[in-house]
Amino acid sequence: AQTVTQSQPEMSVQEAETVTLSCTYDTSESDYYLFWYKQPPSRQMILVIRQEAYKQQNATENRFSVNFQKAAKSFSLKISDSQLGDAAMYFCAYKGSGGGADGLTFGKGTHLIIQP
């Protein structure tokens, strides 16, 4: 079974600075998808960024980018120019690409605090 590990329960960063959230995963599959989701106090899970394992190029979405290291099974999220609205729980998630694949497998989450 796949597992996703987020080793940082909580991170704190000054507004406008850069922060990196860590995620490692374990899988025997070669083709899969990785995601970062944000969950603010409203509880709605919001997709931040997605990476397809077969793509070597790291995904970027405005101030959010990932460092995808397939061999190391590492998928970190970098948030540049942190803003107060970035404060939330961040979840790393994995999904296999097979037809009978299960749903998303989530990590335990990282609570990101933005200091003004």
Place this chain on the structure above:
Amino acid sequence: KAGVTQTPRYLIKTRGQQVTLSCSPISGHRSVSWYQQTPGQGLQFLFEYFSETQRNKGNFPGRFSGRQFSNSRSEMNVSTLELGDSALYLCASSSHGGQKLFFGSGTQLSVL
């Protein structure tokens, strides 16, 4: 386009009762999946429906069931509620074969 809508937002039940949660996906999305979120276990996959058929199921007891209607709306049912069923239940929808899941705001279930 309206997002994923879950009703009700909050629910309080007592042990032994049953409960039904509802989810309306984004228009045009045919896949609906359900997740349970608790402080202890985190986010766990319950099941996924596509075109009224259950495609995948997580490791939950048979008390947890669901269905999907022809308009893609989905319901989730939990029978014989236990205290441990207290959780935030999240519904997500995606387009056909899509890997991008769009989540609703969830239903917070409290079992007393």
